[in-house]
Amino acid sequence: MSDSKSEKMSKEYIRPMPADWWLKKKTYFLFMVRELTCVFVGGYALFLLVLTTRLGDPQGFAALLNSPPLIALQIIALPMVFYHSITWLNLTPMVMVLWRGEERVSPFLITVAMYVIWAIISIVILWIAFLYR
Amino acid sequence: MAVSETTQTQSTIPLEVFRYRPDQEEEPTFQRYEVPYRTDWVVLDALNYIKDQLDGTLSYRWSCRMGVCGSCGMMVNGEPKLTCAAFLRDYYPNPIRVEPLDYYPVIRDLVINMDDFMDKLVEVKAWLLPKEEKPLSEGEYLQTPAELAHYKQFTMCINCMLCYAACPVVGHDADFIGPAAIALAQRYNLDSRDGGADERADAIFSHEGIWKCTFVGDCTRVCPKKVDPAGAIQQAKIAATKDWFRSVLVPWGKK
Numbered sequence: 001m002s003d004s005k006s007e008k009m010s011k012e013y014i015r016p017m018p019a020d021w022w023l024k025k026k027t028y029f030l031f032m033v034r035e036l037t038c039v040f041v042g043g044y045a046l047f048l049l050v051l052t053t054r055l056g057d058p059q060g061f062a063a064l065l066n067s068p069p070l071i072a073l074q075i076i077a078l079p080m081v082f083y084h085s086i087t088w089l090n091l092t093p094m095v096m097v098l099w100r101g102e103e104r105v106s107p108f109l110i111t112v113a114m115y116v117i118w119a120i121i122s123i124v125i126l127w128i129a130f131l132y133r
Numbered sequence: 134m135a136v137s138e139t140t141q142t143q144s145t146i147p148l149e150v151f152r153y154r155p156d157q158e159e160e161p162t163f164q165r166y167e168v169p170y171r172t173d174w175v176v177l178d179a180l181n182y183i184k185d186q187l188d189g190t191l192s193y194r195w196s197c198r199m200g201v202c203g204s205c206g207m208m209v210n211g212e213p214k215l216t217c218a219a220f221l222r223d224y225y226p227n228p229i230r231v232e233p234l235d236y237y238p239v240i241r242d243l244v245i246n247m248d249d250f251m252d253k254l255v256e257v258k259a260w261l262l263p264k265e266e267k268p269l270s271e272g273e274y275l276q277t278p279a280e281l282a283h284y285k286q287f288t289m290c291i292n293c294m295l296c297y298a299a300c301p302v303v304g305h306d307a308d309f310i311g312p313a314a315i316a317l318a319q320r321y322n323l324d325s326r327d328g329g330a331d332e333r334a335d336a337i338f339s340h341e342g343i344w345k346c347t348f349v350g351d352c353t354r355v356c357p358k359k360v361d362p363a364g365a366i367q368q369a370k371i372a373a374t375k376d377w378f379r380s381v382l383v384p385w386g387k388k
Contacts (some may be wrong), residue, residue: 011155012246017304024211028301031349091350093367094364095371102282 034087040080047073089114138272141372146170146221147228149284150191153239161239163230164188170225176216177205178232180243200357203293206231207243213295213355234298236307253310257336258317260343262329280325287320287365289358296352302345309345310336312352312362319365338373346370 022028025092047070056059064070092114145167153161166187166376168179177195184191194203195366198217205216210230237245263274296312297303303311318337322330337343353363 013153013155013161014238014242015235017236017301021301021304025351027351027354028349031347031351035347074345091348091367094350094353094361095367097364097368099279099283102279121375 005017015072030087034084037084038078041084043073044077047077049065089118134170144170144226146179146225147229148183149230150177150180150183150238150243151230151232152191152242153188155241155249163322165228167222170221172220172222174221174223175229176207176209176214176219177223178230180216191243192241201291203291206234206293206295206298208298209237213298215293215295218357223349227341234294236298236304249307250292250311250314252298254292254315256315257310257360258329258333259314259317259321260329261321261324263326263330264328274326276325283325284320284323286296287316287323290317290320290360290362291358293357295355295357296360299351299355301349301351302347306345309379310340310342312346312366313360315343315346315369316360316362316365319369322369337369343369343373 018024022032051061051064054064090111093110098105098110098112146161146169148166148168149163150163150166151161166183168182168187171178175198177198180191180195184193193205193207195217196202198205200215203215204214207216208214208231209216209219210224211232213234216231231243233239233243233245236250237247240246257301267274274377290313292313294313300309300312302309318333321327322333343366346363348363348367350363353361356362
């Protein structure tokens with residue numbers, strides 16, 4: 001349709017994508033932070049895997065938990081994992097759409113349900129941990 | 134009108150407008166215009182004032198000026214906006230920078246080449262493909278209000294392309310099918326009268342389709358019609374994943 005026209009106009013200007021695009025908008029920046037926190041989620045998972053190798057050795061297990069670099073990792077990883085979890089839980093209603101007849105289940109309700117499930121699982125894990133202390 | 138003119142003729146607001154005239158210059162420039170400030174004016178009114186009173190060479194697209202045609206989308210201070218819905222009073226007294234929608238080739242001034250988007254709408258077959266063709270004598274394809282509710286939100290899209298200008302994935306990779314086209318494909322996939330999901334699958338369930346989306350979510354934030362294209366894409370990812378598991382776990386069942 002516009003082929004002959006765009007050929008005549010010829011020079012369309014293509015704006016370059018700047019390397020620091022993610023610093024230009026708050027929403028882009030927060031997205032990048034969310035994506036980068038996954039490194040710490042992965043790092044903490046790795047740490048847990050290493051811990052399981054010491055399950056048969058209580059002294060080694062405690063020594064690993066008390067080693068300063070790993071304490072530092074846990075202190076950094078905790079807020080990162082929190083941020084990661086909270087951002088994803090808040091996005092859940094966009095992904096999970098439930099219908100009650102013609103009515104869509106309120107996105108707020110779905111988010112609240114996510115937090116409740118999170119709290120229940122955390123309490124159960126803490127309870128087990130204290131039971132076998 | 135007369136009242137606002139007498140009370141506000143003194144104050145003006147500067148507009149820094151992206152200019153690109155391919156017949157005259159290689160690189161775009163910004164041109165500054167002083168436009169009368171009126172509380173009931175939108176950026177599009179200011180552009181019309183420039184075109185009318187200051188500089189007739191300025192090019193831009195617009196039509197309905199009431200937020201339904203989807204023609205007047207531009208970057209306003211770096212944010213994709215319908216200029217007919219961006220009030221000067223929200224920026225005053227700071228200057229307003231007006232640029233063409235991000236990531237698309239600029240033909241002239243504020244006019245982008247949108248052929249790519251139009252091609253993508255065709256690629257995802259964003260129209261109704263009936264399950265079975267019925268002769269006219271059999272009447273309409275009926276649908277319950279509940280069935281309508283499942284896709285109605287996605288019918289609100291006005292093809293203004295603000296979501297494309299908000300998407301950094303589009304900026305990095307022009308092959309990405311993109312938010313609006315996928316949301317519109319979902320609109321038809323979720324329609325109880327439609328049977329074209331398989332025909333659309335190649336375009337949207339591919340790497341260039343939903344799997345390129347990293348869920349930045351800015352498309353949903355800027356959408357003037359609350360279509361939620363980011364939601365549409367993630368929901369399509371879930372549907373595609375479920376289908377895949379079903380095909381692996383129950384290979385003898387229907388797809």
